[in-house]
Amino acid sequence: MTTISTPVDNGVDIEFLRGAREQLAEEPEGAKFTWRVTNTWVRGTHSQTTARGFFGLGEEQDRPQAFHFDADHPEVFSADDNGATPTELLLAALASCLTAGVATVAQNRDIQLRSVSATLEGDMDVRGVLGADTDVRNGYSHIRVTYAIDADASAADIEALVAQSQKRSAVYDIVTNPTNVTVRVA
């Protein structure tokens, strides 16, 4: 009996990533990346952030295009709602990091994905940011991420896929663990 199987293709260049892992283990200087954005105040709570260049693989890297993100507060805070709230942007960062990880780990484990979607919810008591109660933290008390994944794999393998994505996610690490931030005025 002859079995013809279609190669798994989630659009992730896993051979390249396996090579990069080996190469950067030997040449750790190239692994030192600096991601960078600029932010410009527009008016009120509205600002725009731009991402384009970054440093990595030992040199400054440019891209064909810049990416722009508007952020603002919504009308319930008497603001102009010209963009998502910063706290929604944070959820977008977490979501996209975990989903990129799901696709990458699936490719690494020969699992064909058909669809991946996630809903993220973050609970926040706004008495914190308003300064109404200093015992209330400013940020999220809890973030819930719920994935719906259709793939050529068992439920257990899909669970393991998501668990491994968490384990290797930059943004999951930044959110769940303390990260050092220095703020200064030039």
Next chain:
Amino acid sequence: MTTISTPVDNGVDIEFLRGAREQLAEEPEGAKFTWRVTNTWVRGTHSQTTARGFFGLGEEQDRPQAFHFDADHPEVFSADDNGATPTELLLAALASCLTAGVATVAQNRDIQLRSVSATLEGDMDVRGVLGADTDVRNGYSHIRVTYAIDADASAADIEALVAQSQKRSAVYDIVTNPTNVTVRVA
């Protein structure tokens, strides 16, 4: 002698926010917000996140429009660069939260802003996310935020403005302190 002064206007409705602070201190149920996004995998490391509805002031809130964010990995990782990286989105969240805070605190302190811009840099050793060295963390080792602010205020007052924005920022809190994240598959 008559002094005519123009009222400070940074576009922030500070009277509303002062009222909300008092009201929500008395009615803390209304202060319980849940921010929400949905994320859909496109292909490879490319996904799109959408923000629109949220829960707050005791009920579900809709907005006139949804906000969309594409994220991807860049060409140096052999990806398609269809959007900013998730780690740049995280910097955008931090930048926009601090800048909204600068505008709000300035309004509260009667400081007229003329321009506010910030550069954010985050250092990351990608051996972490690649799994090349388990002693290297996945996320940022350090984030640097540098503000340039032109305002009707002394350098010391501008420093204090930025410090107060940090103190009340949701995203600064989430990044610098541990935040609980639960991930599950539906």
